[in-house]
Structure formats: structure tokens, C-alpha cells
Amino acid sequence: MSDQPTTPQALTDDAVVLDVREQDEWDAGHAPGAVHIPLAEVPNRLDELPDAEPLPVICRSGGRSGRAVQWLSAQGYPVVNVEGGMQAWAQGGKPVVSDSGKEPEVI
Template sequence: MSEVPTISVQDIPDDAVVLDVREDDEWQAGHAPGAVHIPMGDVPSRLGELPEEEPLPVICRSGGRSLRTVQWLVQQGFDVVNVEGGMRAWGGAEKKMVADSGGEPTVI
């Protein structure tokens, strides 16, 4: 298997557009302010909704789902990168997050 392109959270601007492939409850608890939410299982049917950002950072909670999503999207010809450590690393780096609930954003 070829090397999967990755990026660290420190190399992503706080206002960057990222593709968040976590489930609805995870998204609602806390996400990057510039994120677009498409759960991993919905990505194949929603390719037309992918942001034009190139390379597009793809993020999940810890990096596993986004890794698989990046592998698949690369095979489809997309310019994407996996965010190392996912939202756990994002939160650990104290990068800005927002919550749909209006409460304190968290990574679940």
C-alpha cells in the first residue's frame, strides 16, 4: 500500500476548511470552525459536496476513519491529506473549536 499523505494539526490554519468524517453526535459535541461535515459512510454518495480546498485535510476523532477515507478519495483522484491524531490532536493543540449545542466544545 502506498504512503497516505498526512498533515499535522499545527500545520493547518485555524480557519482552514477541513472535511470532518465523524458521526453526527461527535460533530455536534465539537468541531473545527471551518469544517464541512460528511460522515465517512456518506462520503461516496456526497462527493459533489466536498470543498474545493486542495489538498483537503480530512479529520475524524483519532485518525483511523479519516485515514480510510483519504485512501479511498486518493483512489478516486482527489487531492486530500489525513490529519494526524484527528480531533483529539486538534483539541490537544488548543485549536479553536465550536459546538452545535452552543456549549463548551469537546471531542467525544
């Protein structure tokens, strides 16, 4: 388990990450290797967590993912917060894909 955050640049473009943003944020744009479980649903969907150790957790800017990391870590899961979230991911030139058919964006 790691309390140390990671950066988008430290992850591969196709890294498996847990995205805890809301559905509209996910639809607008997300990392290609992301698994979407909104923050409020994480406790009830633990069986859907990707197998990655440590598992990077991401949101828009790092706040919600930080709360998810704190809770998951307390449950014994090896997780790490992605510093700066999807905003830093996109600003760092990392790929962003969209489920909406529109140009992907981070909202």
C-alpha cells in the first residue's frame, strides 16, 4: 500500500486506473485503460476493482480520488492517488477517449 501519490507522467498511456468521477464526467472523457466506478458506488462494487498493485485512482483534480484512496487503503487495498487527476492527465498530453462520440474533454 502506498500513501505516496503518483503523477500521470509516471503511468503508461494505457495504464489501468480506477476513475471515481460521475457518469457525465466519464462520458465526456477518460483515460483509455480506466475502469469507471463513481466514488459513492465504490464500497458496493469492490468486486469490480481492477487487478493492479498498486491501483492508481483518478478523478478530475485529485480530491475525490484522494478520499477513495484513503477509504480503500483502510480496507487493505493497495492503491495510490493520481496527483492532479484527469486535468493533469490531459494537460500532460496523455490520451483521453470519449464514450459520447464527441471530441473527448475533461469536465
